[in-house]
Amino acid sequence: MLPITLHQHSSFPVWLFSEATAVCRSSRALPLGLLGLVLLVGALPLHAQESPYIVTYDHYLEEPGSLEVEYFSTFGTQRAGNDFHAFWAEFEYGATAWWTTELYFDGQTTFNDSTLFTGFRWENRFRLLQREHFINPVLYIEYEQTSGADKILKEVEGHDVEADYAVPNAIARQEHDHEIESKLLLSSTFAGWNIAENTIATKNVTGGNPWEFGYAIGASRPLALKASAQRCSFCPENFIAGVEMYGGLGDRYSFGLHNTSHYLAPVIAWNLPSDWTLRLSPGFGLNDNSHRFLLRWGVSREFSGFGAAVSRLFGGRQ
Amino acid sequence: MRLRTFALVLFLLTCGVALAQDRSKPAVKNISVYAELMKAPKKAVARRNPLATDPDAVAAGGKLFSLHCAECHGEMAEGTKKAPSLFADEVQRATPGTLFWLLTNGVVRRGMPVWSKLPEAQRWQLVSFIKSMTPTSKPADAEQPHSAQR
Numbered sequence: 001m002l003p004i005t006l007h008q009h010s011s012f013p014v015w016l017f018s019e020a021t022a023v024c025r026s027s028r029a030l031p032l033g034l035l036g037l038v039l040l041v042g043a044l045p046l047h048a049q050e051s052p053y054i055v056t057y058d059h060y061l062e063e064p065g066s067l068e069v070e071y072f073s074t075f076g077t078q079r080a081g082n083d084f085h086a087f088w089a090e091f092e093y094g095a096t097a098w099w100t101t102e103l104y105f106d107g108q109t110t111f112n113d114s115t116l117f118t119g120f121r122w123e124n125r126f127r128l129l130q131r132e133h134f135i136n137p138v139l140y141i142e143y144e145q146t147s148g149a150d151k152i153l154k155e156v157e158g159h160d161v162e163a164d165y166a167v168p169n170a171i172a173r174q175e176h177d178h179e180i181e182s183k184l185l186l187s188s189t190f191a192g193w194n195i196a197e198n199t200i201a202t203k204n205v206t207g208g209n210p211w212e213f214g215y216a217i218g219a220s221r222p223l224a225l226k227a228s229a230q231r232c233s234f235c236p237e238n239f240i241a242g243v244e245m246y247g248g249l250g251d252r253y254s255f256g257l258h259n260t261s262h263y264l265a266p267v268i269a270w271n272l273p274s275d276w277t278l279r280l281s282p283g284f285g286l287n288d289n290s291h292r293f294l295l296r297w298g299v300s301r302e303f304s305g306f307g308a309a310v311s312r313l314f315g316g317r318q
Numbered sequence: 319m320r321l322r323t324f325a326l327v328l329f330l331l332t333c334g335v336a337l338a339q340d341r342s343k344p345a346v347k348n349i350s351v352y353a354e355l356m357k358a359p360k361k362a363v364a365r366r367n368p369l370a371t372d373p374d375a376v377a378a379g380g381k382l383f384s385l386h387c388a389e390c391h392g393e394m395a396e397g398t399k400k401a402p403s404l405f406a407d408e409v410q411r412a413t414p415g416t417l418f419w420l421l422t423n424g425v426v427r428r429g430m431p432v433w434s435k436l437p438e439a440q441r442w443q444l445v446s447f448i449k450s451m452t453p454t455s456k457p458a459d460a461e462q463p464h465s466a467q468r
């Protein structure tokens with residue numbers, strides 16, 4: 001935990017700078033940072049066809065040996081409290097063609113309050129069937145260690161409601177959650193459309209909290225199905241648009257929609273030939289328990305051959 | 319605290335296994351990697367390329383190849399330690415439908431991802447490009463290869 005209190009309306013670059021400065025003061029951090037840089041330089045950028053979803057998962061995993069580095073941001077409005085800007089960094093690695101492992105670092109700024117590092121998550125996704133089927137299942141297992149101040153809303157589950165996020169950071173950060181989260185990801189691709197359905201079951205292993213449930217569904221399609229012959233940034237096939245909906249389904253003792261929040265969010269991704277992907281998603285709360293508005297955006301870049309670069313570094317075969 | 323230690327150990331174990339996965343056998347000379355082509359169902363084998371007469375399909379397929387496939391199969395499709403050459407007879411003799419089936423389903427066990435994330439039309443464009451390649455377009459044999467365009 002590295003809480004950093006900043007002035008009012010602090011923005012991400014300020015937080016990043018402060019965080020980076022604090023971390024770099026540590027004598028171990030600099031060699032580790034340099035090592036990471038060397039490995040990324042040793043890996044090649046790879047163009048990937050990234051899905052536009054920010055909350056929903058489809059069944060496509062990271063290419064084996066590739067590392068995708070992502071940054072996401074969520075601005076949320078808050079009734080009876082201060083608006084917030086939550087952000088997270090993701091490091092997604094394709095261990096095999098059927099297994100992707102991913103590490104997240106979360107933080108948030110609550111306006112008129114403070115900026116906090118709110119925890120980390122480690123997720124694994126396993127493709128259950130070798131070939132493509134009409135419905136393709138993927139098993140998702142995540143361990144997360146976050147504070148009560150975490151606001152990235154990467155998934156909505158149980159009885160998560162807007163009022164939970166109005167608590168001042170100084171109080172919310174005193175709550176420490178250790179959660180095991182499992183999801184069954186189902187996804188189909190037909191006539192250019194991707195349809196994905198995720199069911200979520202989460203257990204906070206600290207305290208006697210019950211299993212909580214949630215869902216996310218999404219549909220998306222590239223703006224053009226055929227590729228153009230030239231490399232281009234603005235070709236319609238580089239854009240994938242869609243919509244996702246997500247929300248909570250209560251817990252083991254009160255399953256259902258009562259006292260839950262739900263969101264509907266159009267999504268768009270722009271896969272640039274320069275190996276970057278940009279995503280944008282304005283989200284709208286569907287009931288009084290939801291934040292009225294969430295604006296999410298993200299930027300990512302994929303590096304192929306990252307695994308091979310690490311392997312070479314430790315004496316692996318060329 | 320015990321949970322944290324357990325998570326850390328599990329994470330390090332994952333990193334180790336993940337990195338070990340990368341040290342796979344070289345694919346270039348491994349004939350058995352082509353065996354997957356024989357597993358295509360008859361219906362898939364018989365499928366025709368709807369873009370076979372599209373004049374832009376090969377060029378578009380070449381672009382897609384350099385974006386998505388060249389990293390593993392080599393910029394000229396010559397094969398690398400990660401994935402086999404696409405000039406091999408097994409590939410060039412395969413029907414368009416067989417190649418389309420393989421692209422769609424991948425060979426997950428051997429590290430080839432499924433490419434159904436590309437729309438069908440783009441997978442057919444890739445098939446058009448692969449079928450257009452000839453041994454003479456190998457970089458070793460041709461001064462100006464027309465295969466993968468970076």
